[in-house]
Each structure stands twice: as C-alpha cells, then as structure tokens.
Amino acid sequence: MIEFFTENKDMIFIVILMIFVGVEVIGKVPAVLHTPLMSGANAIHGVVVVGAILLMLNTEADNYLALGLGTVAVFLGTLNVVGGFVVTDRMLEMFKKRK
Amino acid sequence: MIEFFTENKDMIFIVILMIFVGVEVIGKVPAVLHTPLMSGANAIHGVVVVGAILLMLNTEADNYLALGLGTVAVFLGTLNVVGGFVVTDRMLEMFKKRK
Amino acid sequence: MKLSVLKETDKGETRVAIVPKSISKLKGLGFEVVIETNAGSNAAFTDEEYIKAGATIATSSSEAIDSADVVVKINPPTPEDIALLSEGQILISQLFHLLRPEITDALKSKGVKGLSLDAMPRISRAQSMDILSSQSNLSGYKAVICGADNLGKIFPMLTTAAGTITPARVLIFGVGVAGLQAIATAKRLGAIVEATDVRPECKEQAESLGAKFLTVEGEGVLVEGGYAKEVSQEYLLKQKEVVNKSLSQADLVITTALVQGAKSPILISQEQIEMMKNGSVIVDMAVAKGGNTALSKADETVIHNGVKIVGISNFPAQIPTNASELLSRNIDTFLSHMVSEDSFKWDMEDEITIGTLVTK
Amino acid sequence: MKLSVLKETDKGETRVAIVPKSISKLKGLGFEVVIETNAGSNAAFTDEEYIKAGATIATSSSEAIDSADVVVKINPPTPEDIALLSEGQILISQLFHLLRPEITDALKSKGVKGLSLDAMPRISRAQSMDILSSQSNLSGYKAVICGADNLGKIFPMLTTAAGTITPARVLIFGVGVAGLQAIATAKRLGAIVEATDVRPECKEQAESLGAKFLTVEGEGVLVEGGYAKEVSQEYLLKQKEVVNKSLSQADLVITTALVQGAKSPILISQEQIEMMKNGSVIVDMAVAKGGNTALSKADETVIHNGVKIVGISNFPAQIPTNASELLSRNIDTFLSHMVSEDSFKWDMEDEITIGTLVTK
Amino acid sequence: MQIDIQHIIYLLASVTFILGLKMLSNAKTAKNGNLLAAGGMVAAIITAIVFHEGAVSAVIYGLIFGAIVLGTVVGWLTAKRVQMTKMPELVSLFNGMGGACAALIGLVEFHHNVGDSMSMTVILAGMVIGSVSFSGSMIAWAKLNGKIKNAIRLPKYNILNTLILISLFAYGAWIVWTGTGSELHLYVLFVAALGYGILFVLPIGGADMPVVISLLNSFTGLAAAFGGFLYGNQVMLTGGILVGSAGTLLTLVMCKAMNRPLFNVIFGAFGAGTESVGESGPQGSVREVGPSDLAVQLNYSKKVIIVPGYGLAVAQAQHVIKELETILEERGVEVTYAIHPVAGRMPGHMNVLLAESNVEYDKLKEMEDINPEFSQTDVVLVVGANDVVNPAAKNDPSSPIYGMPILDVENAKACIVNKRSMNAGYAGIENELFFRDKTQMLFGDAKKVLTELVTELKALD
Amino acid sequence: MQIDIQHIIYLLASVTFILGLKMLSNAKTAKNGNLLAAGGMVAAIITAIVFHEGAVSAVIYGLIFGAIVLGTVVGWLTAKRVQMTKMPELVSLFNGMGGACAALIGLVEFHHNVGDSMSMTVILAGMVIGSVSFSGSMIAWAKLNGKIKNAIRLPKYNILNTLILISLFAYGAWIVWTGTGSELHLYVLFVAALGYGILFVLPIGGADMPVVISLLNSFTGLAAAFGGFLYGNQVMLTGGILVGSAGTLLTLVMCKAMNRPLFNVIFGAFGAGTESVGESGPQGSVREVGPSDLAVQLNYSKKVIIVPGYGLAVAQAQHVIKELETILEERGVEVTYAIHPVAGRMPGHMNVLLAESNVEYDKLKEMEDINPEFSQTDVVLVVGANDVVNPAAKNDPSSPIYGMPILDVENAKACIVNKRSMNAGYAGIENELFFRDKTQMLFGDAKKVLTELVTELKALD
C-alpha cells in the first residue's frame, strides 16, 4: 500500500488537490446556479469518452465484441459531453439580462 | 523547455493546482481577516527552514562558511515559523466573544 | 331617469351625497342628475363644479324632489322631505330601519321605495358600497386629530435642549375599522398606542399597525360574523381590570366600541375617569349611540376632574370633502349594482338588494 | 431669596412659567418658591402638585409680588404688575425691549431689574435657555394639527374600497425651528410636503425630513448669523413665481417666516390666495408679527374665496402642558446660570447676562 | 515530443475544467465558463485521437468517428430541442450515458488486466460505479419524465439496499482477490450493480430528484477518474475527480438548502417530508420556489409588480420590501405596487405601512390602473395577500367573495406568492391561484424570506 | 520505506497548510486553522531531520538544534510580548527573516550547482527574491516602527526602480547563461537585490505598508517554493506556492479595498493619495477604519452606543441604523442610542427619524442618563454627529460652543465616527475628538457605509 503510494505520490497529491479545488470552486455558489453547475459538471465527466477512445485505439481490429462495446461507449460518452455542454448553455440563457 | 515540462509534469501540475487552491482559499475572506491571514501565510512560508535544515544536513562538517550561513538560515527560518504562528494566534484572540 | 341629490339639513352636517366626480358615472348609468343648490358648498364642491360635470341645479329641495325618480341624501329624510316625496319614487339614504321604524313606516305609507345605505350587508362584494366602513375609517383618523388638538401635550417624543418630552400614551377601545385607523394615525404621530377589543383576532391586527394589544381573558362575549353581538357584565369587569393601569397613564383615550343593533357599551365608568390623569382627554366616537363612557354627551365637551371628554357624533362631517367623495363613490357603485340598462333591476335573489330595500 | 411665579393674565394664555418639576431645582439654587394660586391650572398643574413639590401658594398676584426677590412670568408685565413691583426686585419674563420700550422704561423708572427671556442670545450654550426655540418647536407641531383639524381632507393617501384618497399637499414657508417641526409632523401624517426659505442651507435640512425644497434663485437676501435680516422686493417676486404652482395645488399652507426685529414679510398676496383651491387652508404662524399673508388676522379665521386663513398668535398656549414644561426648564436653566451660592452673579462679561439684562 | 505536447494539452484541458467550473459558479461568467470547459474537452478528445502511437486500423478510426459524429448530432439536437422545464431530466439522461460509457470501458478492459490486482480494482470500481450511475440516472430520468409516477418501495428497502451495497463491495473484492478472469463473475457483478442503481433511486420521491441526480453525477465523475487511473490519463483523472468532489459538495449544499440530512440521502427514505407539502391539496400540487431562485427571476426581469396584503403588515415587512424595491430599481427593474382596495384589515392599511418605509406615492397603483399592466409584467410578487388575488371572486359564484374585484395577477408571466402556509385568508376560503401553473409559492414569514431574498439579490451582483 | 513515510508526512503537512489557510479565512475557525498549520509545520521539520539518509556529524546536528531552539525562544518571546498595535510590524520582521533564510540557502547552494543551468536558475531566483523580501521587509518594519518617518523618494525613483529590476533579471540570466561560478557575480547580485528591496519600499507611504507587507510575504513564499524545487522537496514547494498565490491574491484584495491600482503598487508611487487624508490636520493624524474591521469590533462587543447626528438625517440612514441595531441585538450586543438635546437641526430631529424606523422609545437615552454609561461601553458609533461630541465645548473657552453640554463619547473603550469628510459641523469648528487615540474615522455617506457595515456583519456569522 505504502509502496503504491510512493509510486503514485504525485498522482495522489494531484487527486487530493483536485478534491480541494473541486470543493473550493463550489464553495459559495448561489443556490440559483445549482442546476446549471450540476449540468456543467455532468458535461465535464463526459471526459470518460477519452477512455472509450483509448480503448478503441488499443483494441485489435478483429475483437468484434470489444469494438462493438467500445463504439457504443464512444457514442454514449459523446452524447454525455455534447448534450451536457449544450443543455448547460441553454440553461444559462435565462441569466442574460432581458434587454 | 518542453522536455523540462515533461520531466516535471506532475510537479508543474501540482504547482498550478496549488496556485488555484491558494487563490480559492483566499477568495471570499472578509476584510477583517486580512491581517491575521497575511500573518498566517507568513508563518507558513517559514517552511523554507526545511530547506535550511536540508542544506545543513548535506554540508560537509568542515565547510565552515556554509555551516555558519546555514545555522543562521535555520535560526532565521525558525524565527519566521515560530514567531509567525504565535503572533497570528495572538491576533486571533480578539475574535473570541467577550463573554 | 332623474336622480336628485338633496342638500343635507341636519345640524352640523357638512357632507353631500354625490360629488361632481360621480356624475359622469351616473349619467353613464342612464341618470339625469339634479343637485339642490349649495348642496356641496360645505364640502368645497361648488354648484359650478356640478354644472361643469353635467348636473343641473335645483333651487330648492321641493324643486329637486319634484318629478325625480330617485332621491339621494345621506341622513334620514326629515318630515318635510317625506312630505315632498310621492308614490313610486325611490329614496336612497340612511334609514336606520331598526332604530327608527317611524321613518320606514312613513315612507311605506307614502309608497316610496326606501333603499337604506346603513343596511348594506357587510359581505366582500358589498365592501365598495359600505358607507359605514368608509365613514368609520375617516372618523378614526379625525378622532385622533381632534384628540391631538384638545390635548395639552404633543404626541411624539422629543429630546430637546429644554428637556425631553415623553411620548403621549394613547389607549383605544374597539379595534374595528375606526379603531384601526385611529391606531395608525396615533402611531404615525409618534404616540405609544395600546388597544383593546373583545374580538381576539384584533390582537394581530392591532399589532400589525404597531399597537400593543391588551387582551382580556374573559368569557361572555358573543361574536357573530365578525361583530361583537353581546358582551356580558363579567367581561366588562374583567376588561376594566386589564385596562385600568393603561387608563391611568393615558393621555388620550379613544373609544369606538359599538354593538350592532344595541346601545353602545359603557367601557369607562365615572370612577375610571376619576383615576385618569389631570389634563387627559377622552374622545368618544360611540357617543351617537349612547357613548362608551359614563359621562359622554353628544356634541359636547364635558370636563370632569381635569379630564376632557369630547363627544362628537358626526366625525365625518368634519372632513366633508373626503367623506363626501367616499360616500359618493359608495353610492354610485351601489347604483351601478342596482341598475342595468337604464332601469332598476330589483333582483330579489340578490343579498344586497334584499338587505338595503327596507320599504317596498 | 424668594421667587414668585405669577399667573398669566393675557387673553388666551394658558401656560405657566414654572412647573412643579422645576421647583426642587430652584430650591437647590437657594430659592423659596411662591406660586400664585391657580397659575398652572390651565396647563394641568394643580396647586396641590406645586405644594407637594415644595412651593407655597400665594392667593393673589399682589401677595406673590410683595417681598419677592425675583418675579417670574411669561408675558410682559401688565401695568398692574408694574405698579406692584418695587425697587430692587428682579423681573424675569419676555420684555420685547426693542418693540415695546415703554415697558422697559417703566421698569427702569421703578428701579426693577428686568431680565428679558426673548432677548436670550442664540448661541450654542444658551440653547437650553432659549424660549423662542422651545416654543417655536411646539408651535410647528401644533400648527399642523390645527391645519389638519381645519381641513376638509385627511393627510395620508388611502386606497380603500370606496376609492383612493390622494395625499394632502402641504406647503411650508420658512424652514426655521417651527417650519422644520411642521415638516416633520405633516410628513408623519402622510402628507406630501414642500417647503421654501430664503436661507439656502434650509434645503438640506428640509430634505433631511423628507420634504421637497423649492429653491428661489434670487438676489437680495441678507442673512446674518443664521437669520434672515432683510429680503428685497425682487426676491419676494421671484419667490412668488417659484411657489405659485405648489400654492395652487396645496391643501394646507403653513407660514412661519419671520425677520428679526421687523414686521413679518407678506409672502402670499390676495391674488395668490385667490388662485388657491376651494377648501384649502392657510395657517399663519407669523400672525402675531403682522402675518405672512395679505389677509391674515390675529386670532381670527378669515375665509376668502373658499380658502380658510387661520391666524393663531399664540400656538404654544394650545399645548400648555408641554409648553410650560419646556419654558420652565428654560427658565430654571437660565437661573442656574445666573445664580451661584444663593445670589445673582451679575457677571457683566457674560454674553447671556449682557443680552438678557435689559433694564439695570 | 508528441507525448510532451499531448501532456501539455491534457494539462491545459484540466485547467479549463477547473476554470470552467469556477466560472459556472458565478452568474455573470457562467456562460463563458461552460464554453471554456467545452473547448478544453474538444482539445482533449482530439489529442487522444491524434497523438495515439502505434498503428490503428482504418475501421477503428471509422467506428470512432462514426460514434462521435452520431453522438454529437443526437446530443446536440436533443439538448437544443428540449423544453426549459424538461432540462433536469435531460441532465439525468446524459449523466446516465456517461456512467454507461465508464461501465462499458470496465467490461472490455477487464480481460486485459486479469491478474493485476491494482488494475482490476480500478476497473471493477469504475465499472460498478458507472453502472450504478447509469441505471440510477435512468430511473431518475423516468421519474422526472412522469414515466414512473410514484416512489416504489420494496419492504424494508433500506436494509435491502444496504445489504446489496455491501455484497457488491464484497463480491468485487473477492473477484480481485481470487484474480479470476471469469466472464460470469464480471457480468453478475455488472448486473448486480445495475440492480443496485435501480433500487437505490426507486424509493425516492420526485421532490428529491435534483439531489439524487447531483449525487449520481459525482458518481460518474468518480467512475471517469478510475478510468483515468487505469489509462494513466491525466485529463480523465483530473476531470473525473473534479466532478466527483465538486458534485459531492454540491449534493451536500443542495441537501442543506432542502434541510435533508445526508444520511437519508444515502440510505434511501427521502422525499417523504417535502412531498406532503409539495403535492397536497385537493386541487393538485403547488410548486415551491426558494429565495435564491426567485432572486434570479427578479434580477433578470424588466417589470415587477408587488402585491402587498395583510401578511406584510403582520410580518412588519414594510422596510424589507422597500429595500427589495431599491435594489431592483438599481438593477434597472421597474417596480410598482398594486394596492387592492381592501388589502389588509382596514382601509388604507397598505398605505400606512408603505408610507412608513418611504415608498413613493407614485409607485402605489390602484387596482383599476394596474390590472391592465399585469400582462406586460414579468414577475408578480404577492406578499402576504390571499383573498385579494383569489380568482374565485371571478369564477365561483358560490364563493363568499364572488363579485369582489381582484388583482389579475394571473396575467403576468410568473406569479410568486409569499405566505407562511397553505392556510386561508380573511374569507376563510381556498385559493386556486396557488395551484396554477404559473404560480410558485415562497413559503415563510414575509420579513424573514424577503430578507433572504434581498441577501441573495445582493450576492447576484 | 523511510522515504515513503517521509512523503506521506510531507503530503499531510501540505494538506494542513491548505486547510489551515482555508480555516484562517473564516473568523470562527481561524484560531484552529493557525494551530493546524503550525502542527503540520512541526511535523515537516521533524521529518526533514529524522528521515535524512546518510551520516551527518553530531556538530551539525548540534548546530541545527541550537539554531532551532534559539529561534523558537526568541520568536516565541518576541511574539508574546509585542503590543497589539505593534503586530503588523512584527509580521514584517518575521517575513524578512524568512526571506533572509531563503537568500542564505541560495548563497550556499550556488557552488554545488554551477553548470546545471536549471538548478542555477532556481537558486538565483530564490536568492534574489528572498533578498528583496528581506531588505524590503526590514524597511517596512522600520517605517511602521517609526524608525523611518517619511516616504523617502529619490528623484525619478519609478524609472530607477524599474531599471534596477530589469538589470537584476538580466544579470541573473547572464550568470546562468555563462554558467560562471564566480562568487563575485553572486555577491554582486545579492547586494543588488538587497538594494532593490530597499529602494522598492522606501518611497512608499505608511498607509500602504500593509499592502507592501502582503506583497513581500508572497515574495518570500515564492522564494521558499524555489527552494522546494531545488531540493525536490514537496512540502516546501507546496507551502511556498500556496503562500505565493494566496499572498498575491490577498495583496490584490487589499489594494481593491484601498482603491489603489496594482500598477502603482508594483511601480512605487503609493501612499500619495491616502496620506493626505490620513495625516492631515494641524492636530495630528486621524486613524481610519473600514466597515469590515468595524464589523468585527462591533460583533465582539458587549455594549454599543449609537450617537446619531444631523448627518444621519441628511443621509436618511434611519432604516439602516435600525437594521444594524437588530443584527447586533441578535448577536447579544446591547445597543442603545444617545440622543443629544440639540442633535440635528430642530429639536427632536433624531426622534422623528428613529421613530420612523421603529426604534423603540426605551432605547433612546437622554444625555444626562447616558453620559455615565460611556465608560462601560465597548464601542461608541457616532453617525453624522459632530458638534454634539466636540470636547472643545468642555475644554476650550474660546470656542463658540463652549459651555454646551456634550456626550462624553471619549470615555468609551473605542469611538468610531462616521462622516463624509473632515469638514466641520453646524458650528463651523474643528473637532479634536477625531484626532484622539481612541477614535477611528469611518468616512463615507452614512447610509452607504452603514449598509456595507451591515453586509459585513452578516458575513461574519
């Protein structure tokens, strides 16, 4: 365990810092922004699509099952990313001063 | 440069994140806390004393100049750390409810 | 249809039933409006203004009543008025049919349809026709002004180089329409206001205007449809206990307590008056119905033991302009409710018609 | 030392110079206090209260004046008072030495030392002895109450089921002590208040109480030590222009403009009164010094063209309790300034002594 | 060299995520923040494809592009077409897609890493969490959608769910421990995780869905982070962790705003409390609004009308309402007051109050004058009034207030009603207005909630 | 193994720094935050010593311990003994010590790293920044201390300073570029940096010292971070960077609070603005206070007396003052109003205003009644009053207000005076009170600053 820690100490520190940043960033958000913020965060975790892409790129061309699942994964991930950002953008429309 | 970057990419990312954390942490501090906060931060950078200690530990026992300067550095660093924390603590006394 | 407005003849009355502003509305309803000359002059409405608004002027009450379809005034008709009225005419005014049945009888025998303004049912949609509300409201204001004028002190607290004047203490009996407006007015002028009423919901209402409410925890009050109907003797005794301290400190006391269809209750006895401060003032707004104190006299100021008891039976007459405006609006709203397509509807299903039509 | 307080004999005067509360202070200064019987009764201070406070009662003014060291009253001494006074006595009252030199002359010839309350220098440390301030302040309040009582309208805006009553518009001329209190009181009651004065600093003061200030951009005003000394004819014309619109909309006008040591300026001419609304009211507080309108008459109500012009020369007498309290405090503070170790100091370096001692 | 640039881009993308989220938490910068993060995302995706080393068959590229293009088109269109009111359920749907993506990655990668216990742990954790997030989100979506109407609760569902959760852990641990590569175990775990997600969300009432979605959102973040760990991919790791931590905090903040303890959120049993308020009444359900949401509505309005009633007087909120007016006017919102002739308990009651707090007389409008203006009004704020805005006066001849003219607040674009409860007013009758579509209830003492509203408004600047 | 534990401890220490700083930015947690960070620091120092690998002579250990013990004793005693008012200068002094420590490290390490341009860069940067911080801090300390009284300005000091700064850069770059190991160059650079520090702070006025100290503070943080880079020591790196970034932001925040653009802060020319306000008047200098500092003072008081004057009326601040009263009373502070008989411009002026905002009559105290109470009062807040609190009425027989009784606000522990400027009141005379030691001026329109004060008070909860 400690060994794992030492190997990945920077990574772990990054994770800890990232948690801090995540928490801090949300810290004082006015309640009105809860939903858009949730939606924006939702789009960001769509970054999982990168994993799906890497998976595809590393899969042999004849592993049809893997390719099939991978393609679906890329599709779903993209949906998450694109849909997420667009819907957030639309939610934020209402914050534009109406004049 | 890019090479330096790649070698230290985690370090650099940590630095970047640390900057974020630093900025976020201060973000909404009420003006009343400016001085104690400054004083607390002042104590924290006293961590430089760790550098002075490492310097001493790595210096040969006969390098008198280095040892002399190093000892002074440790002394000054300790002053920074101890004085900094204590003075901050005293400043914060006034935030105790008087009853 | 011809609608005639009479000049009030009661002593001290200064109001007029219809003001120039209402005339166009009445014309819209199909009325031709005739005003007895100088009917509005005491309320600052000149004949010229009426003419400009589209009315015609009658030089006398007989001229006005003659050939009128509808006759409007505020106070009950005098015997002379009744003599001038003729069969089929409609009279709109206060008729007090329960208290003064002789008037209704006279009208009945003459075949005059009497619509009594004081009999307006106190339901939500009739609020805009309710002259009791509109006039009590103004009275509540005026009672405070009258009290302030009679008092040897000022209302607000003032810290000055020549010492601090303590705020006047005002105590109000009865937190109905008049009582609430009195609270508001006294409070505005800076007094410390206390109030009491038999109805418990008045506490919140009084407090919503910044007054302290003196709650009497007593039995024996019958409240019906928002009105105190009957108050027992025990209750009145309890009330005395509760208010006595406030009474002895009060600079101004305003009483507004009425009980529907009965003499007003005596809330302040002679002994209580005697425990009041030298120089203090009581304004009795219930004096027309007998008064709320043992010593009040209608339209007189009695001074007893250094306490002035001011009894004014017709407060609205002291603010004739506004009072007439509101009355006129009440009446024109009432008429527009009663009339449709240039004639009276006489809808005998309608609560308002049933309530106000006291002689058929 | 014996200090005697006389009962006021002027018509309509209800105040008393010393109230029971001051007596212990006066005794502390070394005075034995004698009060003419019933001196305070109109201001709600009974003889018993005075006795309880430590004073003795004199049955007549002659008894009171006889053997007194100091005689105190509010209004200037009557010829009878003067006849009773004797050499070496000190008289404290208003003496109006500039306007009515005959009084001072009479006192001088009798050898009476006269301390004139109205001659109090208006410096900071004399503020607590300044009866003009203390009485003007109460007058400002009372003038509004009086106006409200005379007006056929109410002050506040009210939205009711019978229509909306628009707020009364009040216009105040002269933003001195009385004018400011009048602004405050009218504003409290809910009126829309406008005010004007020759002194430009009054703008901020009026606004600090919620009034709109009508600035007259004119030359020809001489202001000395905070007092308007002289106002030119051109200025008055300019002022008319500025105020005429407000005047024609006003329901109540209160005038307070005084010019020290001169007749009060006429600010509202007859034509201007004629442009005012039917039913509106003017309360002229300057009427004792000639009045601010062309038609005002002291202690009379003139009705011209539907406009009531109320001239009351002694407003404080209408709030005798508070007015007497403040006066009494002014006087006892004055005395404690003048007296030390049981005798008068006659410090002729002292501005207050110099100013008030008008006959030596 | 390539790899270096790749790292720089990943790093920059991570930074855009942080900045984007940061900017999203401020009304003024939110829109740009979203775009910034989106930009970073695009860069990260392109980088992943372009900088890949080693030969890849064209088919695979084709599949990837196809999936991306399809995903983009479908995602874009769905997001663009959805109605404003349906957005929360769409967020839930998209969140589920992300979770599914993570789950699929786990399913596929499992084989490659059998034996490496660290990797297996990471893969299984990502897969389980992704699956829970997926199935849970789908249930949440169906609920918001109205496809599932009620909170379905198995008997003792709390204990059941906790047991399942523990079993999932244990099972996963066992798979890693034994190092088994068996497909069966993998799929059983997968199905069990899906099942848990469903059971987790099913018992929860509709009112609590936003909290659940936020929680599932942070789950998906966590799943993405595990993916990042697996591939040693920084942008996935940071993006995932960021959403995981921010999402968790957001959930807590939302819980706090709704006064619901975290414990109940995790172990089911939610929704019971608010639902009774939110969906009571014979006439249907009322919509609640909080001071903060109202603050935005007001801040971005052009014209606001305040309708004061007796409750304003009871709460003595006249000074706060004036403060509200001042702030809104400063922000360029036109504010007027509609004074009903019988609002309060005495004629002119409202006038007395509003004069005390120095509201200008010009701002007080009579009923007849203001009624035509409601239709051009963005927000009507009814403060402690009830009977004077009760449509029964117009519609219901049996009502005691029938025939009384009322303020036509319904004509405005939105109508907010502040009162302490659903209790009746003076006339003692129910008010249908509260159940109308355009109406939102702001419950609480007028002085208290308006003070909160003012605070939120100030924070919005 | 050892090295692993060392890393874990360093990591935890870094986290305590972050958490500590975070907690320091909230009044309630600040004290614990400081202790937490101190704990982390102790752990980091012990770790550095204990986990060192390789033999070290006992002498060196002795030196280290000696230095630490001495530093601890001296630091502790100085910090404990200093007066409250002298704390800022002490902070500056300690900051300088930290800078010196960093500079010394650079001086010594230079030799070991000649040739390695990366390390040289890091070392020189740390040394230069540390030196500037050291000498700058010493000047700031001397200024606050009163040892240096005036802002000393060389002619065209702006251009001069900029030139020196550029030269420092260039010189350092040249040393790295050439890879020279010459001691001479090193020491020249060192001295030049010290010189820059001095010239940088000298021209700056006393009022701006807090900003400068904060800036120098972040410099020292940066210097420490370079040290961390050099040794590959995480805790130094993170601690330093944290302080560097937090300090920079803090500096900006402080600049904003003082309305001074960042440009002026870096390129000299500060202090010119406020000094004239801050130190004018024949009677000495006035102390200013901001709404936020005042908020703390009030929040932690037991008894507060408000003295309203004509300015309250002019500003129409009666509603805000009532809000202030309400909040303070909620926090358990006893609030009363002292009404001077001639405050305002008409008798009873204050009564009219305060009645409008519903201040209870009981809370209004007359002069005679309240004067004895001032001595038991923590804070007196004078709002727009002047003559009525002017001690000249008691002390100065030549004053036009001599003999007028006044409110004895001086007897309170602290006296805050709000007005817009140093202008006189009605009587047109100066007020010595404003220059007294216990007095702090809160400049600005009463309504505006009191609103800010209320906002700050709310934030404090």
Ligand SMILES: NC(=O)c1ccc[n+]([C@@H]2O[C@H](COP(=O)([O-])OP(=O)(O)OC[C@H]3O[C@@H](n4cnc5c(N)ncnc54)[C@H](OP(=O)(O)O)[C@@H]3O)[C@@H](O)[C@H]2O)c1
């Ligand atoms: N104006 C007059 O002259 C007069 C005289 C007599 C009767 N009335 C009658 O009074 C009624 C007036 O209508 P309205 O709409 O003004 O009043 P209303 O119909 O009585 O409604 C007032 C509402 O305010 C809410 N409320 C009470 N305290 C509150 C607080 N502290 N904070 C927030 N909300 C509060 C109450 O709901 P919750 O309990 O849920 O909070 C109540 O439903 C009419 O029916 C009228 O006929 C008027």
Ligand SMILES: NC(=O)c1ccc[n+]([C@@H]2O[C@H](COP(=O)([O-])OP(=O)(O)OC[C@H]3O[C@@H](n4cnc5c(N)ncnc54)[C@H](OP(=O)(O)O)[C@@H]3O)[C@@H](O)[C@H]2O)c1
């Ligand atoms: N009460 C009476 O009956 C009466 C009558 C006539 C005269 N006086 C005289 O008036 C004086 C009253 O004393 P005071 O202490 O109340 O008033 P003051 O001495 O006139 O001082 C008021 C102070 O308020 C400040 N101020 C003005 N507007 C402000 C705003 N918007 N925000 C914050 N501060 C503001 C002014 O300073 P800045 O300009 O720097 O802001 C001024 O120095 C006495 O000298 C008294 O003799 C009283």
Ligand SMILES: NC(=O)c1ccc[n+]([C@@H]2O[C@H](COP(=O)([O-])OP(=O)(O)OC[C@H]3O[C@@H](n4cnc5c(N)ncnc54)[C@H](O)[C@@H]3O)[C@@H](O)[C@H]2O)c1
């Ligand atoms: N249409 C409507 O809905 C409508 C119209 C007008 C008034 N009202 C309501 O009717 C009620 C009564 O109004 P009102 O002013 O005409 O009443 P009122 O003039 O009949 O009586 C005045 C007040 O005196 C009180 N009172 C009676 N006996 C008392 C006693 N012994 N001691 C103390 N107080 C006593 C009554 O309770 C009442 O509040 C109020 O609640 C008012 O709001 C309703």
Ligand SMILES: NC(=O)c1ccc[n+]([C@@H]2O[C@H](COP(=O)([O-])OP(=O)(O)OC[C@H]3O[C@@H](n4cnc5c(N)ncnc54)[C@H](O)[C@@H]3O)[C@@H](O)[C@H]2O)c1
């Ligand atoms: N001891 C003191 O410091 C002290 C005491 C009392 C009053 N004062 C000040 O003295 C000033 C005057 O007070 P006062 O009430 O006794 O004044 P006043 O009674 O002499 O006059 C009343 C007001 O009328 C105004 N006026 C005169 N001619 C006018 C015209 N033609 N048009 C319009 N307005 C006109 C005056 O400017 C004054 O404001 C005020 O500023 C008051 O605050 C100071």
